[in-house]
Amino acid sequence: MxxxxxxxxxxxxxxxxxxxxxxxxxxxxxxxxxxxxxxxxxxxxxxxxxxxxxxxxxxxxxxxxxxxxxxxxxxxxxxxxxxxxxxxxxxxxxxxxxxxxxxxxxxxQKEAAQKAKLEADTDKNLAACTHFGCKQRFPPGGPYPKCQYHSAPPVFHETAKFWSCCPNKKAYDWDDFQNIPGCQTGVCTDIKEDTEQKQFLGGTDLRQAAGEAIKLKSIDDFNKAQAAGGADAAPVLDRLNAVLVELGIEQELYQQVVDGMRKKAAATADTEADVLEAVKKEMGSKFKDALKTVAAEQLRIS
Structure with a gap:
């Protein structure tokens, strides 16, 4: 053996x-x-x-x-x-x-299993808090303990796990996700306030929410802004955001990259228009490099 x-x-x-x-x-x-x-x-x-x-x-x-x-x-x-x-x-x-x-x-191990079974049997007679992220249980009808919870449902997208009310706190392990502290405090309840609300969200929900949140400007709007001195390069970035969301790229990831570029550009730019122009150029350069890499890989394989 x-x-x-x-x-x-x-x-x-x-x-x-x-x-x-x-x-x-x-x-x-x-x-x-x-x-x-x-x-x-x-x-x-x-x-x-x-x-x-x-x-x-x-x-x-x-x-x-x-x-x-x-x-x-x-x-x-x-x-x-x-x-x-x-x-x-x-x-x-x-x-x-x-x-x-x-x-x-x-x-x-036998003692631990018996204890777990006893706790599970006890939990069957207790009510669970209906607030997102609160794991407390209590006697039906109260008394109701204080709780810390999330105001919106969780999101499970690809390997990422996070609460839609706290999109900047992501986890990739279930235990880490469970340990993300709630953003609201209050009192537990056993009454579901909104019976129509989804209990969790996925990639489709994210793309739909992103599409509703981004108001796309027309080409005429963009041309007018450019003619006015280029003080508003954001429409290009907005349109790119919408396209990437349709391609399955998370809006939060895109926004994180843009924010990083803005911070870098702000160190040397004189105006907001210069910042946006710098972001636009750097973003274009990054995509061009990425496409060149893919093209070179395709030639190597062929």
């Missing part, structure tokens, strides 16, 4: 390590803690690891990837009890992960 053990629980990849172990026969019927101890001993045998990232076996545990079936993709890491029998919980050629945090015994 062979296993491949990985330590990746450090922000610096220089301290990551993978170790292939062929288990002696006696280990197969022994506890998983034997594997953890072997990994730590080998890891600490490396002087660079020992000095830069010393590991303590008592502050680590083993986890294994959980799958719903033999053909499905991996889902999440499941912690292994330190006294679980290797053959009972680890298949041959499994990938194991060494993770920070003390190990639990089978008894600890």
């Amino acid at each position: 062979k296993v491949l053990m990985h330590y990746e629980d450090h922000e610096n990849s220089d301290y990551h390590k993978s170790l292939k172990i062929t288990l002696p026969k006696s280990w197969k019927t022994g506890p998983t803690s034997k594997l953890l101890g072997q990994f730590v001993e080998t890891y600490m045998g490396n002087e660079t690891f020992k000095e830069g990232n010393p590991l303590e076996e008592s502050q680590l545990h083993l986890s294994i990837r959980s799958t719903s079936s033999s053909t499905s993709t991996t889902t999440e890491l499941v912690d292994l009890a330190s006294d679980a029998v290797v053959l009972d919980v680890i298949p041959d050629r499994a990938d194991l992960y060494v993770v920070h945090g003390p190990s639990q015994t089978l008894s600890d």
Whole structure:
């Protein structure tokens, strides 16, 4: 029986390590803690690891990837009890992960599962706050606790997750998203104020909102502005914004880039017109470079 053990629980990849172990026969019927101890001993045998990232076996545990079936993709890491029998919980050629945090015994895991079930059963009899982002529960009819919540629904677009009322606070991990603090304070309620409001938004909603928010100016309007001295180059940027939204590029991303260009141009420009003109030229230059890169790639492939 062979296993491949990985330590990746450090922000610096220089301290990551993978170790292939062929288990002696006696280990197969022994506890998983034997594997953890072997990994730590080998890891600490490396002087660079020992000095830069010393590991303590008592502050680590083993986890294994959980799958719903033999053909499905991996889902999440499941912690292994330190006294679980290797053959009972680890298949041959499994990938194991060494993770920070003390190990639990089978008894600890059983107690934790019972506690979670008890909390879940208790929650069934409690009302959930209907405010976006508030996870509090309370007896139906009150008393109602104070809460911090979001005033608008969440947005799940591609890999980004954020609250539509706080578009500048984005997360790409579910736990990080859950930890984004609410922008409103008040009192919990179990009454849904707007039954027609969507509970979450996606890319289609973003593009629709962007189209409604951007008032496109006509070519005549733009020409008049240019004839007046070029003091209003914004129509070009507005139209570009709308086109990029139609192409599936987030309005927030575009605005972030424009704001960065404006800040850079403002350091040397004398007027707002000069700032906008500089942004327009830099944006055109960036798109030209991007298209040249694509064209060169196409020629290379062909």
